[in-house]
Amino acid sequence: MKILNILGITVAAVAVIALIAAQVIRADYAKRAVVYQRIEQTEEAKLFGDLGTKIGSPQAFIIDDPKAILPDTLEDGTKLLDENYLKANNIYPLQLKTINETVSMVTLGSALALVAGIATTLFTRRKLRATPSD
């Protein structure tokens, strides 16, 4: 029973740390995320007056390599990611939404673990108190 009590407290403590860490990570990535449009620059596209061929739709990415960012922007100011550079360097750009979904799952799991930890702690403490000591 005592071991369960310690386990309950440990699980609850780890869950609190995970909850806080998840929110800190979410906030950090949110600050660093910028909406980019991936663009593949080709001679053929330039021939027709295009900056390049758009790859996918604009997304909020976290990009740490400044060489991946092109100096031009779209007409609405959306920044551009160099698809040729991403491909050449095997970079799969990290999306903010992926971070957010992952953090949400960790938050939910941690919250459930916190509830389980607190419930175990309270239950085992009651049992320990009820057990007569010699």
Next chain:
Amino acid sequence: MKHLNKIVATLFTLAAFGAANAAPIDFKIGAGNQTQQIAQVESATDLETFTGRTDKVTGNLKFDPAKRTGSGKIVIDAASINTGIDLRDEHMRSPNWLDTAKFKTITFEATTVKFVKGNTFSVTGKFTMHGVTKTIKTNVEVKHLKESATTKSAGFKGDVLQVKSKFNVNLSDFGIKIPAPAKGKVSNSVTISVTVYGQSKG
């Protein structure tokens, strides 16, 4: 002076007649450098938006720049679509998804082309994926360049045609059911887009 004006007027009339009766031009997609063709499929969910792409696009287009009419067919090699993650690509090619061993191509064949304005045309056509054909109506942007030193230096032979289009389809309409483990990771509604270049010679 009167005589000169008559000659000039005749020349303009002949030029206009010639333009109005210009024949449609045949363009071949994928005849030369393949990497200029791009076909994409984009899936957007709360977890991730990913784009599968391929440059293995071929086809034949017919375009009349004077009459602003056209027709044609675009063929995409389904097994060559790459999403950037090997395991995901493997799943995508499997019988649970595109089943590319059985259904090797994704095609779009225009049946009606109507000029809208500028470079925009409204195109109705048959879109075939996973062995199922549906009628799709979409806007297509078409730009035509006559053969020149510039088009030649870009690697093209003859006149060049750029065709761009984007439309949404539901995977379920084409017999593709998202397996339970993939729900939330792959969207049923996907965006298909193409940017292709055809040349009139070679």
